[in-house]
Amino acid sequence: MPPAWIFKPGEREAEVTFQFFAALTAGDASALAELLDEAAWLENIDGPVPTAGRHELAALLAGHSREVEYRLEEVYAGVGRSRARFSLLVAEVPGGILLEACLSFRDRHITAIVVRQPEPEPLLCAGQRPEA
Numbered sequence: 794m795p796p797a798w799i800f801k802p803g804e805r806e807a808e809v810t811f812q813f814f815a816a817l818t819a820g821d822a823s824a825l826a827e828l829l830d831e832a833a834w835l836e837n838i839d840g841p842v843p844t845a846g847r848h849e850l851a852a853l854l855a856g857h858s859r860e861v862e863y864r865l866e867e868v869y870a871g872v873g874r875s876r877a878r879f880s881l882l883v884a885e886v887p888g889g890i891l892l893e894a895c896l897s898f899r900d901r902h903i904t905a906i907v908v909r910q911p912e913p914e915p916l917l918c919a920g921q922r923p924e925a
Contacts (some may be wrong), residue, residue: 802871802872802874803869803870803871803872804870805898805901806870806871806872806873806874806875806896806898807868807870807875809828809868809875809896809898809901809902809903810875810877810896811865811868813825813828813896813903814822814863814865814877814879816828816855817854817855817857817863818862818863820855820856820857820859821855821914822848822851822852822854822855822856822901823851823897824849825850825851825854826847826851826904828903829847829850829851829902829903830847830899830902830903831846831847831892832846832847832904833850833903833904833905833906833918834845834850834904834905834906834920835850835853835854835905835906835907835908836905836906836907836908837908838892838908838909838910851920859868860883860884860885861882861883861884862881862882862883863879863880863881863882863883864879864880864889865877865878865879866879866880866891873884873897873898873899874895874896874897874898875892875895875896875898876894876895876896877893877894877896878891878911879891879892879893879894880892880895891910891911892908892909892910892911893908893909893910893911893912894906894907894908895907895909907918
């Protein structure tokens with residue numbers, strides 16, 4: 794019998810979060826669809842975004858302007874969830890907007906994405922203490 798893969802809590806969620814942002818940045822709708830659950834949903838800062846299934850949501854996410862860049866800053870992942878801080882940069886506009894995406898998972902698929910403005914403190918990983 795082959796050895797079983799052993800993952801640390803949140804390791805798979807972190808891996809999928811990195812894959813999600815890579816596909817989002819590349820505008821790869823098929824890669825995004827593979828990461829999304831069939832009933833996945835998105836809530837943006839402005840509220841819920843109506844979509845019908847993962848393929849429509851993936852196309853919406855992949856269809857962003859090529860003048861928009863998503864720069865992943867940090868990721869915290871736990872069992873069934875992750876939070877990712879990212880900068881939203883727009884070509885020829887100075888500075889960027891810091892946002893946070895909270896992802897929920899079932900198995901290895903993203904079931905929900907909630908984008909919001911982050912709390913002011915940095916994300917902490919297990920075992921990490923805030924600086925005094």
